[in-house]
Amino acid sequence: MLAIFYESLQPMMIPSVAIVILNWNGKKYLEQFLPGVVQTRYGALEVVVADNGSTDDSIQYLEAHFPQVRIIRFRENHGFAKGYNLALEQVLADYYLLLNSDVQVTEGFLDPLLNMLEANPGLAACQPKILSYNHPAYFEYAGAAGGWLDHFCYPFARGRVFDFTETDEGQYNRAEPVFWASGAALFIRSKVFHEAGGFDPYFFAHQEEIDLCWRIQLLGYTISSCPASVIYHVGGGTLPKGNSLKTYLNFRNNHIMMYKNMYGWRRIYVILLRAVLDGVSAFKSLLGGDGGYFVAVASAHLSFVKWMLVDQKKSVFPQNKKAPLQGFLKKNIAWEHFVKGKKKFSEIVDKEVTN
DSSP states (O other), rough: HHHHHHHGGGOOOOEEEEEEEEESHHHHHHHHHHHHHHHOOOTTTTEEEEESSSSSSSHHHHHHOOOTTTEEEESSSHHHHHHHHHHHHTOOOOEEEEEOTTEEEHHHHHOHHHHHHHHHHHEEEEEEEEEESSSTTTOOTHHHHHHEEEOOOEEEETEETTEEOOOOTTTSSSOESSSSTTTEEEEEHHHHHHEEEEESSOOOOSHHHHHHHHHHHHTEEEEEEEEEEEEEEEEOSSTTTTHHHHHHHHHHHHHHHHHOOOOOOHHHHHHHHHHHHHHHHHHHHHHHOOOOOOOHHHHHHHHHHIIIIIIIGSSOOOSSSSSOSSSSSSSSSSSIIIISSSHHHHHHHHGBBBB
C-alpha cells in the first residue's frame, strides 16, 4: 500500500529551483527587476536575495516590499565568487539559477532551462539568450548566446567577440554545447556546483563562471546554450566597462584559470605567449594615453606571480585535467578579429577546428 501511495505522488514531486540573486548596494535594480522575478510561475520555486554587506537600504526595501523573498545577510562584501559560495551553502534545491540583480526576465523564461537539464542528465548547466536591456536588438556583452574560449584562453561568445556585439537575428537560436555559461544567468544542477567545488573564492569577481565551467567539463559534464529562454541584462552595474579594477581582475583571473586547468607544455607556452600579448596591449594603451589600463595589466601579472608563489592553496583546482572540451576554438581569436577583420562569431568559428 505504501508503494502504491508513493507512486501516486511521483507526478507531484517536481524538481525544486532556487533563484539566487547576489546583491551589493543594488536597491535600484531590486526595485526595477525583482517584481518580474517573483512573478515567475513554478510550483517548487524559492527566490533568495543574498546581500553582500550593502550599505544602502536594500535589506529594508526587501523586508518592506517582498516578504516572500528569503534574505541571506552578510556583514561584508565577499565578492561574486565567495558571496555565492557562502549563500548556496544555505540554499537547498535541485537546481540553482544564479541571476544578476540587473536582469529583466521574460514570461516563461525558466521552463526551457529546466526542461533542457531534466531531459539531459549529462548536462550540468545552461544559460538563456542574453540580450541588452538598453539595446534590445543586440546581444549583451556578458555571455550573449553562450560562451566560448580560444586556444590562448581569450573568452568570447556566440554573438559577442571582444567589444563587438551582434544584432540578434535568430542566428544563434539553436541550442548548442558551449564552453561556459554566463554568471549573469547561470542555471546549474546544485549537485554539480558543489561537486566541482563551487566558484574559486580567490577570483573575487570576473571569469569565475568560466573557471567553474572548465572544471565542470573536466568532470565529464557538458554546458549548453538555451536560446528558447530569453532575458535582458543591463550589465556593468557594479564595475562598469573600462574600470581599472575590472581590467585587473579579468587579466589576473584569466591567468590563474589557465594555470589551474591546463597542464604540460601547453600551459607553459600559452601563459608565456599571453604575457607577451598582454604586454603589447598594455604598452599600446599607454602610448595612446590610457595609463590606467597599463597599470591594471601590469598589476594583474604581478598578482598572478604572487598567486603562483604563495596563494595557490587559496584556490579551487580541478579534480581532473584531461577531458574533451566543448566550445573550445583552436585558433587565436585576437588574430581572427583584429588582423583578419572578422567581427562575428559565425565568421570565425569553423566546426572543423573545434573539439
